[in-house]
Amino acid sequence: MTEVRKAKTDIGPPHYEKMLPQIIKDNYGKWKYHEYIKSGVLKHVPESGDALFSVRVGSPRLLSIATLRDFADIADKYCDGHLRFTSRHNVEFLLSDESKVEPLIDEIEAMGWPVGGTGNSLNNIIHTQGWIHCHSAATDASATVKAVMDELFDYFKNDQLPAKLKISMACCLNMCGAVHCSDIAFVGIHRTIPRINDEGVAKGCEIPNVIASCPTGAIRPNPKAKSVSINEEKCMYCGNCYTVCPSLTIMDAQNDGVAIFVGGKVANTRSGPAFSRLAIPWVPNNPPRWPELVDAIKHLTEIWVKNAKPGERYGEWIERIGWEKFFQIAELPFTDKHIDDFIFSVPTFRTTSNFKY
Amino acid sequence: MTEVRKAKTDIGPPHYEKMLPQIIKDNYGKWKYHEYIKSGVLKHVPESGDALFSVRVGSPRLLSIATLRDFADIADKYCDGHLRFTSRHNVEFLLSDESKVEPLIDEIEAMGWPVGGTGNSLNNIIHTQGWIHCHSAATDASATVKAVMDELFDYFKNDQLPAKLKISMACCLNMCGAVHCSDIAFVGIHRTIPRINDEGVAKGCEIPNVIASCPTGAIRPNPKAKSVSINEEKCMYCGNCYTVCPSLTIMDAQNDGVAIFVGGKVANTRSGPAFSRLAIPWVPNNPPRWPELVDAIKHLTEIWVKNAKPGERYGEWIERIGWEKFFQIAELPFTDKHIDDFIFSVPTFRTTSNFKY
Amino acid sequence: MTDKKRPMLDELKKGKWPSFVKEMERMEEKPAVKDLLGLLETSYEDKTVHWKHGGIVGVTGYGGGVIGRYSDLGHIYPNVAEFHTMRVNQPSGWFYTSDSIRTLCDIWEKHGSGLTNMHGATGDAILLGTTTQHLQPCFNDLSDAGWDLGGSGSNMRTPSACAGPARCQNACIDTLHLCHDITNEFQDYLHRPMWPYKFKIKISGCANDCVAAVARADFSIVGTWRDSIRVDQDAVKEYANGGYDIFNMVVKKCPSHCISFDKETADFSIDDENCVRCMHCINKMPKALRIGKDTGATILIGGKATIVQSAFLSWVIVPFMKLNKEDGYAELKDLLERIWEWWDENAKVRERVGELIYRKGMRTFLKEVGLEAKAQMVKHPRANPYFFWWPEEINQAASSDASQEAAADAEVK
Amino acid sequence: MTDKKRPMLDELKKGKWPSFVKEMERMEEKPAVKDLLGLLETSYEDKTVHWKHGGIVGVTGYGGGVIGRYSDLGHIYPNVAEFHTMRVNQPSGWFYTSDSIRTLCDIWEKHGSGLTNMHGATGDAILLGTTTQHLQPCFNDLSDAGWDLGGSGSNMRTPSACAGPARCQNACIDTLHLCHDITNEFQDYLHRPMWPYKFKIKISGCANDCVAAVARADFSIVGTWRDSIRVDQDAVKEYANGGYDIFNMVVKKCPSHCISFDKETADFSIDDENCVRCMHCINKMPKALRIGKDTGATILIGGKATIVQSAFLSWVIVPFMKLNKEDGYAELKDLLERIWEWWDENAKVRERVGELIYRKGMRTFLKEVGLEAKAQMVKHPRANPYFFWWPEEINQAASSDASQEAAADAEVK
């Protein structure tokens, strides 16, 4: 460290109370109900009869301080200096004065920031670092998300979908952002086994940890080289060994790409939380706009919009019609890749003659 | 072998056609519908308009040739010499002449053989060898079945249950008779780890097979003794090592007993096949009539009869109300034993806040 | 032979359900049975079993069909010191003539205890208890009378089938013929254990699965159809007029909600494309509804009891197979041979086929036995991203480029 | 720094969704950002990443909060040769004042790239990219301004919470207060990695789980209630009169079928004993239905993503806990400490708590942390008979008798 001064540690985050607008302080915990004023605008009414308006603005999540300062100015102008961010990385401006809602919307949209993403709409895409910051990324996050959101933009603006549509993205199997329970999830994947740089392994890696890191036990010690060897048969390219040992290079530009999962959900409502399940094993990395990925997700979205009953989340729709019907309607090939062969595979097998052709 | 003569081999079983009554030969594959005439009596009507009557007689499955000859005589007298056995070990007399049905019933019941077990009744209890013939039995089969059937006899005679009630029994975890998918299943279990006779193991057992036989990997080689050792922490007393190695004695008269599972089903109807699940971890071996076992099964049966809706199999009833409610209604303690901790445990955990108190 | 009192067994002669003790006593004149009764009373006193593991006993030419059994109380009950059972292969569907029963009785009177199990859980007629020296003679007499033994040990086990077309309107396939045909075709596999472990085949004529094929067989054949359920509207109306609650007992319980029913007109119609053929509605209104006409079977694999990796229910590997009597079920038999070959080559000792598939993965199984992946094989697709690619599916050039990168990478570091 | 053209990035400035490229270009005057743009263009050309594993960098006194990052193209893009991120612990519920935002901006303008993620998937405000030498000064300024870092590495990760009582009528617990309280209570665990692996805590005010606690946290706190849903019949009628299809959209979708509704009178009643509190009906008629009054939380454990043993969703370990602000959430914190102690002692390197429980069994976990087994913990009880007995539960005398038998047995053989 260049500097000697040691800062005060363990002070924790600023107290949230300091951040709350007066109307929230007044009605904290006393909310009665909410209404959707229009797409992107929520009205929350407390027992006191006040009214809090939240204007939700779509964000790429990667924000410059220049933009953050713009937001601060907007907050000052319309919200007595109060705003928040959502668990899906949108911005929410908090107003106590209804008359300011439309002006705020006009101004922010004029600056190029879309208002929407509430109710039965496409929510913002949870995503991760990708090629902008993470060494582990099998695909890019920001570009794929941008390309998909551009294409599905109207679903964010309007709230006329059968239900909420939660799309999530992760750039490798570490799945930061927990895409494993989303209506539609896409994940960067590898398709070839790591190339071993023996020298690097010998120098830089804890061999026992490397071996332990493999979900399928594909890694064996290679004493001669003071390194490890990988059983091709057992390796499914998860990259976890690469996470613990940089000398097991798994990046493979020609073969890396994106897998798409569908039908997951987090809320306990009705059916309860559920995992997303494999729909499309691979689309190529095709910068800058990943057309194959965008088409696939658009298609997957549209068949749901077309076939789901009102109120049915993606997975609830599939559960009703059955996965075999889903693959028919989606016109997707069902392959051996779709059949689980990891630890908990057996409970996913169909142990009945009850199915549709 | 005392005798030199070698018999003809590989001739296979007698041809079934030789065994079929004329009415079946005439209408083979041409049946139109069936009716329940009364409990224990089925009427099958083919396109031709004939009528086949089947009288089902409850059997202990262990039958003497004396009794089999009695049955043969009855078959000659009423059925032109034709009878069959069912997949649950009952006897079925096959009549083409309706007028003979009642006389047959009168005669066979007079001999002490109950007619029933059809429709929504308690079916015969599938069971296994027990102490009559198997070295592996943790409990007896014939006596426990007899005791339970005596107690639930009326449910076999009448067909007024909410649905079919399939009770099955196995005398050890090998579960011959596949009790794992029954409305109510009871199974002989051990509760203490095998005692190792090192000498015997060294002499008589294939150590690799012994080690491989353990579902939980509790067995380690014990080179000094040319034997094996067992990790108490990991042994759940399944007895599979005993199956492959007689010198790992697992019988323990004080601690062996019976576990009771509920809610399984085989038919694909409606919900499809399902496993039975643990209700009561242990009741003692208490010959000759196992009163604790009988009471438990009677109780489990009665709460179902009382609470199930028409047409609901045991498991369908529980699925509707939820397992937590089942344990309340049954007034059974829920213990850590009820929580799966084997290979496929995780998918059985409740990953939602949706439950009843 | 002892003249021991048997208070506990006597207790088990009471009650309304037929008593196995009475059955045994009917044979008490046989010394073995008298000793068996004594041994059992002793077991009830001790609360434990008095049998030991069976040694290898059998009949010439066969590796299976006999279960050796010895008592640890042979010194007290000498007549059951040896007490082996023979498994006699039942006729398909367990149909008998009175004479065929008598033949079995006569043979067993001559050679054994006179006690039987009709039937064993796998389906055989079990002749319960005899001595080693009687095994061959007994088998000879059985064989002369046209009977053969069933399976035991690491071989194909005796196939069994439901009553099917002989007695049931729901039979989508000829269960009896198929069972008989397979049993005879594979006699060698049935009698001569040469496999890693047991392999069971069960055949049910419809989804009611009256032989519990899905729960108890490694290879489960379940009859079904491809076209549509036959509806007799008049008969439906009769049920309705008869006061039967069609809506609640049938329509509402349809698992795929594909029945529409008009309570007024009693018009009943099935959206067959969405019917999963679960049999429920047909079961509840047998006079009005019938199985389709284009029938065949669903093939499922892997069913087994608890040991070792916990119980498996069979899962779908062929959604629909048209079982052709004409060509002797060629497609089915061919599939069986391919499965056996793969299992035999790859399984560990005492590893059931379902457990092997679990270990190797369905993808390997399907490829090796030449089946195509179908969505009907799963309840739902995998949730984890741990799937594999076959070499031909990936860009091979890449790996080399990649290695170069790797190298480059290495330098940079 | 290069003046490379960026056709692909330019492409990503088009379209209606806000462009991250434009955001980056707003900071282009910063050399690091210019290089970052170049590096990214290169990644798009190469179709691969150009970052390497991070080394150990950080601020004095902390083991976490900073993610070290280096480029493998440092020779071409020197200003991102080092490009570490700092995780700033967000205020509960992500509420900010414009001034607090400006403060962060000023500090980050001085010390870093001027790029952020608002927010990271765990919840922190991420300051995206700076050099090693700026880490400490930046932290000092943050600390002086009242900000602290969040978690990274094998420690407790930054807890997060939904808007809860600040903005939502469904809040069954004070998510913001609880989140802030826990974060401060466990500062040491948050900043100093000393555990086998990461441990995440997320707090949702109700079963809608708006922070995806069950999917993304090892320890998931989900608000709920014990009494009954509050129904405002008049409001229900308003929905009905308004033409809202209460029967199909609400009643029929109730997972436990515990709502009765009279289409004529619009009488709406809930059988609360059978309500599983899934929130659906409340969500659909927020003006008519409200959460109960006797509120608390369900505690679930084990949630995590794919690596290693595939993704787990958290499962119930405490069906209902009354979270007492008064005693500073003593019960909850005590439970956390017990769980951490057991996990810390027993887990392998990089073994999440859910994976440890899977390996050791719930029975061990429950015993070690002192929780009682409850039926609410499982979807259904075990199907296999592989359960264990604690020494105190079995008849100890036995084993010795048994050994004697064993011996006897051995002789006989």
Ligand code: SRM
């Ligand atoms: C602002 C936010 C919480 C926060 O603290 O940031 C939030 C706020 C609300 N959620 Fe949420 N939810 C938020 C993330 C979530 C998540 C988490 C996620 O998406 O990653 C979930 C679970 C996702 C899932 O199920 O897969 C979630 C599942 C719900 C549900 C259940 C939806 C369903 O399918 O049944 C409701 C109820 C509803 O919408 O009727 C709900 C309802 C609401 C309400 C109506 C609650 C209220 O009255 O204030 C709020 C407005 C919803 C809306 O946007 O229309 N919220 N909500 C989050 C906004 C994210 C965003 O910017 O889009």
Ligand code: SRM
């Ligand atoms: C005779 C037998 C087949 C055989 O070849 O031996 C048989 C015969 C019939 N079964 Fe079965 N089932 C027979 C064992 C089974 C089994 C296997 C078992 O019990 O181990 C099952 C699956 C068990 C399960 O689901 O757990 C079985 C599930 C059914 C069902 C589905 C019941 C349900 O819960 O939905 C039906 C349909 C019905 O009863 O409405 C059925 C229907 C029938 C019908 C009505 C079919 C027909 O029209 O002929 C027959 C008379 C049923 C009755 O007893 O009321 N049969 N049936 C078996 C009699 C066993 C016994 O002695 O009790």
Ligand code: SRM
């Ligand atoms: C006789 C019979 C029980 C009965 O009373 O009906 C039986 C009896 C035995 N079975 Fe079984 N099994 C019998 C049907 C079954 C069934 C049910 C079925 O076949 O439908 C099962 C469950 C289904 C399955 O196969 O998984 C069954 C699963 C086992 C197992 C566990 C195998 C597994 O992989 O789970 C064993 C253990 C072994 O094979 O080592 C076993 C082993 C045995 C042995 C040979 C004991 C041993 O470990 O060597 C028993 C001999 C008892 C005796 O002394 O007569 N028996 N066994 C059944 C065969 C009669 C027949 O041929 O018809």
Ligand code: SRM
């Ligand atoms: C920044 C962030 C993604 C983002 O863009 O938002 C992130 C970034 C990284 N995660 Fe993550 N994880 C982030 C939230 C998550 C989440 C989601 C969550 O916390 O809600 C998950 C899934 C939930 C979970 O924990 O299971 C997640 C699961 C992982 C894993 C897999 C851990 C596992 O047991 O499954 C790893 C691998 C590891 O830790 O070695 C990982 C590792 C990493 C590393 C440190 C890469 C590595 O292997 O060292 C990434 C650093 C990227 C970079 O250069 O900045 N990250 N990571 C998130 C943290 C920001 C914040 O503090 O707010």
Ligand code: SF4
């Ligand atoms: S998902 Fe993978 S690549 Fe993306 S940020 Fe997380 S660890 Fe890095």
Ligand code: SF4
């Ligand atoms: S990539 Fe994954 S599967 Fe392959 S060796 Fe590495 S850890 Fe194992």
Ligand code: SF4
């Ligand atoms: S269940 Fe066990 S004890 Fe009973 S017959 Fe089968 S192997 Fe023997």
Ligand code: SF4
């Ligand atoms: S009894 Fe079962 S669990 Fe115990 S050692 Fe033997 S095989 Fe393993």
Ligand code: SF4
């Ligand atoms: S399985 Fe089907 S065909 Fe066979 S007896 Fe049962 S109902 Fe009839």
Ligand code: SF4
């Ligand atoms: S067979 Fe089953 S799925 Fe098909 S219509 Fe009848 S009840 Fe419904």
Ligand code: SF4
């Ligand atoms: S989780 Fe519940 S309380 Fe929290 S914001 Fe969502 S709906 Fe409101």
Ligand code: SF4
């Ligand atoms: S909260 Fe859910 S379970 Fe309870 S009544 Fe409403 S919809 Fe039904």
